[in-house]
Amino acid sequence: MKEYVKRGDLVILIGVLVLSGLLYVPLLFSRGGTVAEVLSDGEVVERIDLDSVNEPYTIKIRGSVILVEPGKIGYLESDCPNGECVRFGMLSRAGAAAACVPNRTMIRILSANREKDGPDAVTY
Amino acid sequence: MAEKRYRTVLLAVSIVLLMTFGVFSGCRKEESAEFTGFSMDTVISVKLYGGNSPDSVLQDVSGIFTETEQVLSRHIESSPVSALNRGETVAGEKWFITLLSKNLYLSEETDGLFDPTVGPLIDLWSIGSGNEKVPSEEALADALSHVSYERVHVSSENITIEPGTVLDLGASGKGAVLDRVRDFLCGTDTKGAVVSAGGSILLYGSKNGSRDFTVAVRLPDGGTSDYLGVLTLQETCVSTSGSYERYFTEDGVRYHHILSPESGFPAETGLVSVTVVYPDGTMSDLLSTAVFLLGEEEGLKLLYGHQAEGVLVTEDGRVIVTEGLKDRFRLTEEGYTLEVYEGIR
Amino acid sequence: MKNGRLNARNIAYYGIAGTLAIVLSMLESVLVPYIPGLPPGAKPGLSNVVVMLLAATGQTAGLLFPVLMKSIFVLLTRGMSAFLMSLSGGILSAAAMILMHRAKLKSIGEAGIGIVSACMHNAGQLLVSFFYTGTAALIWYLPVLLLFGAAAGLATGIFTAVLLPHARRLAVLFRKESGSSFTT
Structure with missing residues (x-):
């Protein structure tokens, strides 16, 4: 075994593991997000307040079926050749995202500080 | 050997650049430019999103405000509105004629309950000047006698108003400049905008991907x-x-x-x-x-x-x-x- | 680039390598659903072994073949988006291999190269997904991808190291014609 794994390899392995761990940190601190957005071709087509969802329901968009539950959202089924989007599971954390790349759709949960920071304009 | 090293470094650098570019091109936080100022007798605020040169578009928008003021203001002697109020015939620009037409159309629709020729009234009350007082009955009657939208004559090329009539476009000037700004923005690559002209708002396009x-x-x-x-x-x-x-x-x-x-x-x-x-x-x-x-x-x-x-x-x-x-x-x-x-x- | 020139003999060799990559990738897709807890986009990367062996024996021009052939296969089976993801991942991954071999670091072996190239492959796929979705929001996924990339890369790297002596012997047969020079 020793000839196959060299010292430098271990350094790289540990380095990547540490990097991955570091990138995980913001995820640990993110709480459940409130607002989810469904995007198609980069444009927001639905904005959902996950906290005010009482009954689970589904959204059909471009061949995929998205399931919306209280506090959670995720791809349920999809007709895309990958089927990867479904494997993301249900998202609930702020900042989380899932995408169906072939259909160019995406779900994301907005991070907390994007919420209400003031109106775009005031009319008087 | 040096050549090989050079190639290696070049390859590494191009990979890093490619990746950085990749990440940033995906980011949807758009370029934006803002401007707050004073024009047309009121506070103006412009926010632009997206586009390759928001600052230059901002300047152009600011120019539109100035230009519009030059046409509509009663305080500017050389403005077409002032000229009209002096009894001159004015050949108006298309947008100006459209503006007047809309004013007149609404006057007809409301049977004169709305009327843009309230200049004499406004001058009489002069609210906002600081030394206002309630006008006398005679002064009011006199001013009212000059108020009639039917005395404004608009053709497809020029406008005249009968002597004694005074136009005041304060009730539509802010809205008109918003229309001009919107028409201008349509011809630029600006993705979205929020323009406020004294409390009248123009919402245009989309902001950060959301409409x-x-x-x-x-x-x-x-x-x-x-x-x-x-x-x-x-x-x-x-x-x-x-x-x-x-x-x-x-x-x-x-x-x-x-x-x-x-x-x-x-x-x-x-x-x-x-x-x-x-x-x-x-x-x-x-x-x-x-x-x-x-x-x-x-x-x-x-x-x-x-x-x-x-x-x-x-x-x-x-x-x-x-x-x-x-x-x-x-x-x-x-x-x-x-x-x-x-x-x- | 003197290594692995593209003459008739080499092309045949590389073509076989490419086909092998495709076969391994097919095998992989069959196995993937049975691996528990595998996140989307993460794959064992069996076909990478072929690419890594070519890189390790100095056949840099030949790397084109498995990468392209596999990507075209993906195009035919899973569509344009998957094709672009495979291509971009493959190119970045191959580039990383080339760089690491050129740097001639004694303390890093195929295992380390495997880890780095697997992570680069994932990065390439992630980049393409940014273009398709129009946002970089998926970057939250990077730590997961890196984790699995490291694991997969380690495995394929070790596997490559095991196969290397055999691959080298094969490459010797083409040494005279291709004028390649590599360290043994």
Whole structure:
């Protein structure tokens, strides 16, 4: 075994593991997000307040079926050749995202500080 | 050997650059540019999103404001409006003629209850000048005798008004400049914009990928950050007319700046503020004044006829929204009741 | 680039390598559903072994074949988006291998190269997904991808190290014609 794994390899392995761990940190601190957005071709087509969802329901968009539950959202089924989007599971954390790349759709949960920071304009 | 090293470094650098580019091109936080200033006798604020050169577009927009003021202002001697008021015939630019036509059309529609020739009245009351007082009956009668929209003659090329008539386009100027700005923006690569001209708002395009904008309605008699409620709207214009904006008080009575072409006095129709949402800026501005002058019942009918949406606030604390705004207006201030106007049955 | 020139003999060799990559990738897709807890986009990367062996024996021009052939296969089976993801991942991954071999670091072996190239492959796929979705929001996914990339890369790297002596012997047969020079 020793000839196959060299010292430098271990350094790289540990380095990547540490990097991955570091990138995980913001995820640990993110709480459940409130607002989810469904995007198609980069444009927001639905904005959902996950906290005010009482009954689970589904959204059909471009061949995929998205399931919306209280506090959670995720791809349920999809007709895309990958089927990867479904494997993301249900998202609930702020900042989380899932995408169906072939259909160019995406779900994301907005991070907390994007919420209400003031109106775009005031009319008087 | 040195050559090999060089190639290696080049390859590494290009990979890093490619990846950075990849990440940043995916980021949707757009370029934006802002500008706040003073023009057309009021505070202007412009926010632009997206596009390759928002700063240069900003400059052009600022230029449009200045240009429009040069045409509409009664304080500028050389402006076409001033020339008209002196009795000259003016060959107007297309947008100016359209603006006047809309003013006249609304005057006809309301049977003169709205009238842009209220110049003499406005000058008489001179609200905002500092030394206002309630005019005498004779002075009012005299001023009223000159008020008639029928004395304005607009052809496809030029305009004349009969002697003694004085045009004041204050009720539509802000909306008109918003239309000009919007038409200009359409020809640029700007993705979205929020423009405020003295409380009249233009919403254009989209901001950071979303087509929704939030517009707060200021609380009558409130401070700059006191809101009555918040509207969630997509590309359109919003204008408000209120009795709390400009007024003076004499002997405990408040006289506001929205003068009735009929009585010559500030309109007393039971309304405190009217906010109109309509894609055409000029019309949103005109309608907000007209609805205020007409009062609740006739005003709502007028909006319905134009398929315009609005929020009316009455003196007895009722907030009436038209049906189209039912799910788009959130009342945030206490002490008001919300009603929905569902149109003529 | 003197290594692995593209002459008739080499092309045949590389073509076989490419086909092998495709076969391994097919095998992989069959196995993937049975691996528990595998996040989307993460794959064992069996076909990478072929690419890594070519890189390790100095056949840099030949790397083109498995990468392109596999990507075209993906195009035919899973569509344009998957094709672009495979291509971009493959190119970045191959580039990383080339760089690491050129740097001639004694303390790093195929295992380390495997880890780095697997992570680069994932990065390439992530980049393409940014273009398709129009936002970089998926970057939250990077730590998961890196984790699995490290694991997969380690495995394929070790596997490559095991096969290397055999691959080298094969490459010797082409040494004279291709004029390649590599360290043994």
